């Protein structure tokens with residue numbers, strides 16, 4: 463058993479730039495959450511696993527035409543390293559197996575860049591990312607085969623714009639990552655694709671092309687596809703930003719179910735404060751750094767009707 467201290471880890475003093483969500487568990491006074499010996503909170507009702515994403519002073523600079531460079535990520539750490547001066551743990555702890563983390567912040571602050579670096583589709587220029595024990599640093603960018611394998615097996619991506627292949631049916635889109643991995647027979651792939659489409663509520667749409675599906679349906683196909691190879695981490699960049707309120711809530715509730723039932727770790731980028739209630743932790747990104755974090759004691763789904771009414775009343 464880990465020793466338990468009772469340090470307060472929920473902060474009430476988040477800036478006004480991050481308005482409180484509607485009806486969310488994060489609303490109201492800060493309260494204390496028990497922490498383990500590493501300073502990581504003990505979530506009531508949810509057991510989180512080992513650290514799976516560890517960031518150490520992650521930096522990303524883009525070289526512009528003409529030779530100038532722009533610093534986009536300016537030293538992001540999510541780690542248990544202690545301060546060498548006083549031995550205190552770093553403020554932001556690693557992402558743990560089964561955790562649902564939201565990355566919030568205004569446009570242009572580096573959220574997508576961070577997501578892409580964690581998901582091994584972009585490389586860092588300084589510091590390191592440890593993803594399931596695999597170290598991604600500036601040197602790792604060379605071993606494209608390792609990175610491609612990591613992406614295919616461990617990571618499920620969901621993007622704002624769905625990015626389904628337009629010439630393939632829903633079923634074929636979901637089957638594709640399994641065919642690329644090449645570990646299942648045709649029969650097993652078919653059964654799994656059907657199971658995943660049923661899980662997202664689209665068992666009667668499997669032969670439809672993306673153009674024959676609504677936005678919400680397309681995003682549910684994209685979620686089913688992202689789960690094809692049973693990833694341990696889902697990365698969701700503004701995955702509900704293009705959906706109407708009811709579909710947003712439906713997709714968020716689906717993601718919460720996947721997170722709780724399948725214990726898939728989730729990192730989701732959003733600018734929507736109302737979605738904070740779905741997360742275990744919210745990291746606020748500003749100017750390439752983590753500005754603050756907030757811990758949500760209990761993940762809570764929104765009610766679609768009530769949320770739509772709330773937004774309508776809010777204007």
Ligand SMILES: Nc1ncnc2c1ncn2[C@@H]1O[C@H](COP(=O)(O)OP(=O)(O)O)[C@@H](O)[C@H]1O
Nearest residue numbers: 524532534567568569570571572573574575576
């Ligand atoms: N390939 C690139 N080359 C140069 N600058 C980039 C590139 N990609 C992103 N940036 C810059 O990095 C900053 C952060 O971008 P991004 O990570 O997309 O922010 P966010 O997702 O928070 O809106 C922006 O100022 C953007 O212009």
Ligand SMILES: [Mg+2]
Nearest residue numbers: 570573574575
């Ligand atoms: Mg972005």
